[in-house]
Amino acid sequence: MTTGVLRNPDFLxxxxxxxxxxxxxxxxxxxxxxxxxxxxxxxxxxVGLLSSLQTAAFLFIGLPxxxxxxxxxxxxxLMASDLARFVLLGSIPVAAALxxxxxxMMFVVAVLVGxxxxxxxxxxxxYLPDLVGAAQLSDGNAKLEVVRSGAFLAGPGxxxxxxxxxGAPRTMIATALGALASVLFLASIRAPxxxxxxxxxxxxxxGIREGLAYVWNDRLMRSFATSSAIGNLCVSGVLALSVLFLAxxxxxxxxxxxxxxxxGGIGGLLGGLTGAWLSRRYGTARMTWLAATIxxxxxxxxxxxxxxxxxxxxxxxxxxxxxxxxxxNVGQITYRQTxxxxxxxxxxxxxxxxxxxxxxxxxxxxxxxxxxxxGVRQALWLLMVGxxxxxxxxxxxxxxRMRDFTEVQARS
Numbered sequence: 138m139t140t141g142v143l144r145n146p147d148f149l150x151x152x153x154x155x156x157x158x159x160x161x162x163x164x165x166x167x168x169x170x171x172x173x174x175x176x177x178x179x180x181x182x183x184v185g186l187l188s189s190l191q192t193a194a195f196l197f198i199g200l201p202x203x204x205x206x207x208x209x210x211x212x213x214x215l216m217a218s219d220l221a222r223f224v225l226l227g228s229i230p231v232a233a234a235l236x237x238x239x240x241x242m243m244f245v246v247a248v249l250v251g252x253x254x255x256x257x258x259x260x261x262x263x264y265l266p267d268l269v270g271a272a273q274l275s276d277g278n279a280k281l282e283v284v285r286s287g288a289f290l291a292g293p294g295x296x297x298x299x300x301x302x303x304g305a306p307r308t309m310i311a312t313a314l315g316a317l318a319s320v321l322f323l324a325s326i327r328a329p330x331x332x333x334x335x336x337x338x339x340x341x342x343x344g345i346r347e348g349l350a351y352v353w354n355d356r357l358m359r360s361f362a363t364s365s366a367i368g369n370l371c372v373s374g375v376l377a378l379s380v381l382f383l384a385x386x387x388x389x390x391x392x393x394x395x396x397x398x399x400x401g402g403i404g405g406l407l408g409g410l411t412g413a414w415l416s417r418r419y420g421t422a423r424m425t426w427l428a429a430t431i432x433x434x435x436x437x438x439x440x441x442x443x444x445x446x447x448x449x450x451x452x453x454x455x456x457x458x459x460x461x462x463x464x465x466n467v468g469q470i471t472y473r474q475t476x477x478x479x480x481x482x483x484x485x486x487x488x489x490x491x492x493x494x495x496x497x498x499x500x501x502x503x504x505x506x507x508x509x510x511x512g513v514r515q516a517l518w519l520l521m522v523g524x525x526x527x528x529x530x531x532x533x534x535x536x537x538r539m540r541d542f543t544e545v546q547a548r549s
Contacts, residue, residue, distance in 0.1 A: 141276065142269055142273040142276040142277045142280060143280070145268065145269060145273070146327070147268050147326045147327055147328045148268050148269055148273075148277060148280075150322050150323070150325050150326045151264075151265075151268055151322070151323070151326060152280060152281065152284060153322045154215075154219075154318075154319040154320075154322035154323045155281055155284045155285070155319070156284055156288070157315045157316075157318035157319045157322065158219060158257075158315055158316060158318075158319035159284055159285055159288035159289075159292070160288045160291070160292055160295070160315055161226075161311060161312040161313070161314065161315020161316055161318075161319075162254075162288070162292070162312065162315070163288045163289055163291070163292020163295075163296070164292050164295055164296035164299065164308065164311055164312050164315070165226065165296070165309065165312040166292060166296065167292075167296030167297050167300065168296050168299070168300055168305055168308040168309055168311075168312060169187070169191075169243075169247070169309070169312075170187060171300050171305040171308075172229060172233075172238075172243065172305040172306055172308075172309065173187055173240060173243055174305075175300075175304075175305045176233060176238060176305055176306055177238065177239070177240050177243070179240055179243075183240055186244065187240075187243055187244060187247050190244055190247040190248050190251060191247045191248075191250060191251045191254075192251060192497075192498070193248070193251060194248065194251035194252040194254070194255050195251070195254075195255050195490065195491065195494055195495075196491070196495060196498075198252060198255055199255055199259075199487050199490060199491040199494075199495075200345045200348070200349075200484070200487055200488060200491050201341060201345065202255050202256050202259050202483075202487050203259055203344075203345070203348050203483045203484030203485070203486060203487025203488060204341055204344035204345055204348070204483070204484050204487075205256075205483075206256065206259045206260050206263055206483035206484075206487070207263075207333065207344070207480060207481065207482070207483035207484055208333045209333055210330045210331065210332065210333060211260045211263050211264040211267065211330065211331070211483075212260075212264060212267075212323055212326065212330040213330060214256055214257075214260040215257060215260050215261060215264060215319075215323055216320050216323050216324065217256075218253040218254070218256045218257035218260070219253075219257065219316045219317070219319040219320045219323070220316070220317075220320050221249070221250075221253040222250055222253050222254070222257075222312075222313070222316040223313045223314075223316040223317045223320065224313075225246050225249050225250050225253070226246070226250065226309050226312045226313040226316065227309070227310065227313035228242075228246065229242075229243070229246060229306055229309040230306045230307050230309050230310050233306035234306075238306070258490065259483055259486050259487045259490070260483070262470055262473075262474070262482075262486045263482045263483045263486055265277055265278065265281075265474060266474045266479070266482070267328065267330075267331055268326070268328060271475060271543065272543075274471045274474050274475060275412070275413060275416040275421045275424075275467060275468075275471045276413040276416070276417075278412070278466070278467045278470050278471050278474075279409050279410075279412030279413040279416070279467050280409070280413070281409075282405065282408060282409035282412060282463045282466060282467055283406060283409030283410055284409075285405070285409070286402055286404075286405030286406040286408065286409050286459070286463060287402075287406055287409075289401075289402045289405060290399060290402030290403065290405070290406060291402075296308060299311055344484055345484065345488075347481060347484060348481060348483075348484030348485050348487060348488040349488045351477065351481055351484075351485050351488075352485060352488045352489055352492070355476070356534055356535060357472065357534050357535050357536060358472070358473065358476075358485075358489070359534075360530045360531050360533065360534035360536065361469045361472070361489075361531070361534075362489055362492045362493055363530040364429065364527050364528055364529075364530045364531050365465070365469070365489075365493040365527075366492055366493050366495075366496045367496075367523065367524075367526075367527040367530075368462075368524055368527035369493050369494065369496045369497050369500060370496040370497075370499060370500040370503070370523070371500060371520045371521070371523040371524040371527065372458065372462075372500070372520075372524055373496065373497040373498070373499075373500030373501045373504070374500040374501060374503055374504025374505075374507070374516070374520045375439070375504065375517060375520050375521065375524070376501070377500070377501035377502075377504045377505055378504050378505070378508055378513055378516060378517060378520075379398065380394065380398070381508075381513060382442075382513050382514070382517060383397060383398075383442070383451070385513070386513050386514055387442055387443060387444050387448075388444055389444055389448070393448070397448065397451050397452055397455070398455075400451070400452040400455040400456050401455040401456065401458070401459040402459070403456050403459070404455060404456035404457060404458065404459030404460040404461075404462075404463070405459040405460070405462070405463045407456070407460050407463075408428075408459065408460040408461070408462070408463025408464045408467070409463055409467075411460075411464070412424070412463065412464050412467040415427070415464065416467070416468075416471075419540075420539070420540035420541040421468055421471050421472070421541050421542045421543075422468070422472075422536055422539035422540055422541055422542055423539070423540055424464060424467075424468055425464065425465055425467075425468025425469065425472075425536065426531065426536050426537055426539075427464075428460070428461045428464035428465050428468070429461065429465060429527075429528040429531055430528055431461075432457050432458065432460065432461030433461075433524070433525045433526070433527070433528055434525060435453060435454055435457035435458070436454055436457070436458060436521040436524045436525050437521055437522070437525060438450040438451075438453055438454045439451055439454035439455075439517060439521055440514050440517040440518045440521060454521075458524070468542075469489075470486075471542060472542045473485055473486060473489065475542045475543060476542070500520075504516060504520060507519060507520075
């Protein structure tokens with residue numbers, strides 16, 4: 138019987154770095170646009186551009202980042218990316234105090250923070266197997282998801298409070314300090330930072346092709362990527378329309394809208410808390426399969442939302458989808474960490490994230506275009522039906538016949 142992952146001191150230090158980093162990042166979700174609005178009087182177009190620039194880096198350097206991470210020490214990549222975010226985010230309150238802050242500077246900071254986050258995300262998923270054994274990967278990923286969901290739930294509220302008390306530019310100090318604290322926790326890890334896994338260092342495009350080819354040639358990984366891409370496409374459209382739907386179609390008060398939008402964080406937190414138990418009881422593969430199938434029909438409740446007791450339909454859908462997504466993330470990441478050769482893990486993680494997250498801006502655009510043509514509620518029906526059938530590619534994969542992902546490792 139394996140011991141719990143929380144008994145591993147190095148994992149606890151890694152987990153603590155996540156608490157600091159994720160909380161700071163979620164505070165900045167509120168503080169960064171408020172700096173633009175309150176300190177620079179930015180308009181809707183500028184705020185929208187600022188938001189998009191934070192995620193644009195993944196589309197442009199997501200695939201090369203996977204190759205580069207495989208050629209570097211992973212903990213050093215994590216520390217360097219956090220240190221870069223500390224400097225970049227800390228520059229905002231300094232520039233504001235000196236009267237040098239501008240919207241152009243905010244755009245540059247957003248792009249560079251996005252680049253740092255890309256490297257951090259890829260190295261993060263690649264580093265965990267260096268700290269824990271294969272039997273503890275699912276438990277470790279579940280604990281990290283608890284932190285992410287908890288920070289997603291608490292961060293915006295904390296950010297709003299800090300902005301009210303300190304002002305938007307000074308609140309960025311808290312986000313910068315979160316990144317610095319993450320660096321210090323990572324530096325305290327005692328396990329040696331392993332040398333680069335990729336020792337061949339061939340051409341960059343060849344490395345990118347290797348990562349994409351590995352994902353495509355692995356039948357289960359290909360099914361996971363296809364299912365996640367469909368789900369992300371639909372959910373992104375729903376997220377783009379949610380505020381408009383609740384405010385204009387359902388006609389709810391802003392305070393009620395805020396509570397409903399926070400309900401997704403509760404589902405993510407529940408997913409992280411139950412993931413390890415479900416993995417032990419039913420197996421990592423069965424947990425992932427159950428999450429994909431059981432959660433699918435609940436999405437159809439969301440378009441039924443009305444300004445009465447049926448507000449619960451929105452909350453139930455948000456909680457269920459987030460619970461489902463968290464368990465799916467735990468399962469998929471655990472599978473990749475279990476079966477992928479160490480020297481390919483960085484680029485495989487990057488390839489999957491590129492293929493699945495690349496659907497998100499497309500889904501938001503499609504959601505808006507469809508809603509303009511047929512109405513918001515009708516668009517939500519179409520998107521949620523698409524989300525409900527996103528698990529179908531998994532029917533034609535080995536997943537329904539598996540109990541644990543270690544079975545694949547044993548056969549390979």
